[in-house]
Amino acid sequence: MKKVTIYDIAKEANVSPSMVSRVINGSGPVKKEKAEKILQIIKKYNYVPNALARSLTKKESRTIGIILPDISNPFFVQIYKEAEKRALEHGYNIILGNSFSDYKIESLYLKSFLEKQVDGIIFLGGRINACKLDEKYVKEMAEIKGKVPIITVNSIYEESSTLNIVTDxxxxxxxxxxxxxxxxxxxxxxxxxxxxxxxxxxxxxxxxxxxxxxxxxxxxxxxxxxxxxxxxxxxxxxxxxxxxxxxxxxxxxxxxxxxxxxxxxxxxxxxxxxxxxxxxxxxxxxxxxxxxxxxxxxxNYTEIGKLIIDVLATKSFDHNLSEKVMIETSLRVRESCN
Missing domain, CATH: 3.40.50.2300 (Response regulator)
Structure with a gap:
């Protein structure tokens, strides 16, 4: 069966492809009767827009890259879980990179994320926590920050991130x-x-x-x-x-x-x-x-996970600045020391 395109939808609806695009993206005015006709045809063919084409048009991929150093560490996993839940609420997909605490692997992920045109990169550990770090890795992040926003959690290299979220x-x-x-x-x-x-x-x-x-x-x-x-x-x-x-x-x-x-x-x-x-x-x-x-x-994993996604989804940041947000921590008294 032939794959249905936006041009096929437009031809059957007797409208222009740009009008179909406006209906799909909600990016412009379309008369109610025409919009309803286009949506009926889309439903008829179970048409799914090409994500790559949409990302090129709208200049966003709706994807976020996350780099963490150890996927077996519950601290990183719990932040990731909260971030993924929040990303889905905003209509974003997550690409996860487990670096095994290897800065060279982090660099490979950074390159891959740029090639995939992600809308933001989140660092949950690794090089951002190293007290002694080769300057080339700091420089690499600073250069990428100029192209794609970088959100870090508890980083000691705040100048290399768009926003650094710090737990108290x-x-x-x-x-x-x-x-x-x-x-x-x-x-x-x-x-x-x-x-x-x-x-x-x-x-x-x-x-x-x-x-x-x-x-x-x-x-x-x-x-x-x-x-x-x-x-x-x-x-x-x-x-x-x-x-x-x-x-x-x-x-x-x-x-x-x-x-x-x-x-x-x-x-x-x-x-x-x-x-x-x-x-x-x-x-x-x-x-x-x-x-x-x-x-x-x-x-406070829930707050961290929500914030790192909300900032990227709402674009509430300044590429030219390095900002910091403090997250509250709380004591939990239980049996091991009471």
């Missing part, structure tokens, strides 16, 4: 330490992620700042760099337990590290929270159902 991690961390102090715990340790990643270094900074402010104690042996996975949590506990003295509370860089830490503690005969308390950060879906449920900080 310091507020969340302060509230968590304050809660620990009010419960009467004094000796605190922390399992961080990898060195030279902004989320690790900033949380180390907040840890030392608020441990001092609330008159709590720690030691260099209780400040451990490990990683961002369940296995990293297990390894972090392995390092911590080599010490003769242990902290009362172990804070973790994120919830999945906290889950790994609890599993390792339990496997070695400790009871959580009876023997040692553990806290997470992020408030992933599993944080509530895990046993014990995690005391953690809610990063």
């Amino acid at each position: 991690e310091e507020k969340g961390f302060r509230e968590l330490v304050e809660f620990i102090a009010k419960k009467g715990y004094k000796k605190i340790g922390i399992i961080l992620g990898e060195k030279c990643i902004s989320s690790s270094e900033t949380k180390r900074e907040y840890f030392l700042k608020y441990i001092k402010e609330y008159n709590l104690s720690t030691s260099k042996e209780w400040i451990i760099y490990s990683g961002f996975s369940v296995e990293a949590g297990k390894k972090g506990i392995g390092k911590l337990l080599k010490n003769k003295k242990l902290p009362e509370v172990i804070m973790c860089i994120n919830d999945i590290v906290a889950i790994g830490a609890i599993r390792e503690l339990v496997s070695r005969g400790f009871k959580v929270p009876d023997d040692i308390k553990v806290t997470g950060f992020d408030d992933i879906e599993l944080a509530q159902s895990f046993i014990p449920s995690l005391t953690t900080v809610d990063q």
Whole structure:
């Protein structure tokens, strides 16, 4: 069967192709009776407009590219899920790029997104969190920003993004330490992620700042760099337990590290929270159902996901500026530290 085109629709309706286009796109006035006739013919043939042709005409593809470093990390997955739901509400499609924390792969995705003429690019991690980054990667983003808006989440290279959405991690961390102090715990340790990643270094900074402010104690042996996975949590506990003295509370860089830490503690005969308390950060879906449920900080995924799409869909940005928006975080007290 011959594929029906806009010209076939126009011929049968006895109108011009441009009028059919105006009806499809809602881009101009058409008399009611003619519009109804065109829509009847479109329905008759189940006609679907060519997306590429429409994107060339309207200079938009209705697609958004998202780059994240680790698709197995619930923090990125939950933001992605919220963003995808919001994108569908706005009539946009998402192209996902999992970079495996490889900056060269990120560059390949950036090139691919440009070739596909996406309407915006969202960075959820990777190079935007690297404390030591080759200048060529910063320059690459700055050049692309001049062509396509780039939205980042918790980036330390704000000048390379159109909009940087920042979660108020310091507020969340302060509230968590304050809660620990009010419960009467004094000796605190922390399992961080990898060195030279902004989320690790900033949380180390907040840890030392608020441990001092609330008159709590720690030691260099209780400040451990490990990683961002369940296995990293297990390894972090392995390092911590080599010490003769242990902290009362172990804070973790994120919830999945906290889950790994609890599993390792339990496997070695400790009871959580009876023997040692553990806290997470992020408030992933599993944080509530895990046993014990995690005391953690809610990063407000829903708001992040909505905002990154709304900004692109409504085009409420200035290509020439680098703006920042702060998202509130909230303490969630549960069983692992109460």
